[in-house]
Amino acid sequence: MFLDDVSESFLAFEPDTNAYLAGIKSNDPDNIFPLVGWKTGYKNFSPAEFEAIKRGIGGGYFIANLKQMRQDNIEQKFLDYLHNNAKKLVLAEQDVLNIICYPRIQALSLRHMIGHGYWKHYGQNWEKFTPKFYSQEEITQARLHPIQLHYIGDKKPWRYPGEPKSSLWFTYLCHTAFAQEFFEQLPKTIIDLYIKSRLPYRLKSYVCKNPHFIFTRDFYQKLYRKLKNLLR
Template sequence: MTHAIPVFFACNDAYVPHLCVTIVSILENSDAPFSFHVLNQDISEESQNQVLKLGSLRPFDIEFIHVNRGMFGDLKIDAEHVSIETAFRFLVPQIRPEFRKAIYLDCDLVVQDDLKKLWDVEPGQNYAGVVEDLLPRKDYRSHKARIGIRRYFNAGMLLLNLEQIRQDFSVETFLSIERKNRAWFLFADQDVLNFAFANRVIYLPLRWNVVAPVFRNHRRINRDHSYTRQEIVSARNSPAIVHFVGQDKPWVVPRGITAHPCVSEYYRYLRKTPFADQEKQIMRSFPATRIFLRYWWRRPFFFFRLNFWKMWLLKQKIAANAQ
């Protein structure tokens, strides 16, 4: 008997359409059985029923697990585009004690390859399989030094070794780390996991969590990382997971010169969800002309830049494949 691959999400009611996009992208790219576990504090019954409609694509198991916000005390999430739900991933090892390992995914991403390939990776005695974060920040190196790690991972995709984590950590352990280091942590719960796991992780190919900077000029990515230029180019051309980090998400910037190169992939999957009609509303309300003029004002000679045309061609190629 083939057991379902457990995939955990942390989501609020407003993010349910994006959760549906992520689930559809998983189902479309794999024949494996999945069980989805949605940690939340406010997803309505109506929204849950909308998610259940995805069962018409093919069967899957799903449960909505209510989380009491109070158990996280005074945990602070300062980023405008990040909600408290992101910290709910601390609960994953305790929620289902029968699971040996699990996959955690953020809801602002699309999966472009068979997730079973990720699942088949064995973490050994490590806490997780992760992908190094490529942050265009000048203070990246000093931040890693404060945490005491050589490499810093993005926590939007985690292949979790639940057995190992249960042995060494509890939810209170994670919260205690955040409280003690709050003054200098930059990314809240993501910093907590980097601090706690302290290099006991397996670093996976970059294509398993391709963040927005990978699609930009590689020279602008912070050079203090371990990926080669060829690995970055390969991940850009063949991403297994496209992670829409930052504020310019597909439903915020759906088209135009500043849109993410893979924005068309998001809408390709959205059209297969009960929220397909949102595409017209988003496109209609987006001030494309104003955004273009603002971009042109700040970068009047952008059309002379080779990287601009590389990204434009990549966006056209991806859009053509999404038709």
């Protein structure tokens, strides 16, 4: 959701440097560790690929130097890499962009893309957001004057109204012609999410997706880890 003028990013981009992309970089690239959960897949990347992913940019908003990309045939390199590595990609488009374009990637100010969970993760005033790649002033400006508020992951406000900064999304929704229709469907959406969160549904869904799960080592490893965590 855009809350401010994006033209700043176009003015900040320096095409004379021959960079392919400019975007928001990680404030703490090494914070990706440990590689567990959804990040486990990054163990399959080479050191050079993983370095590009850590030092690259987020795929939610970026500026592309299309002239330079055409000149260097970058589009074909994107397609070739995707074709050869599709099975191991974690964040598909973001991984491909960073691996092919790194290190010719510039940084934009942090306020160009802020995750909605920052206020929950770092505190209401982002007091736990330690300056590293970005300065304290850049962090403060991002908190007070974000250009884009990015609802990360599957916890979108239109499905999970209790998520941080959902009220802002609903404020804008109420100014549209779709508000009435949305609120009429909201009770059903909430009930469906509740049903899907219950154990019977989750078990049924898992069995349908993994009919031979009892014969796989991965199932027992996951079960062992869950039981181990419960017994701590």
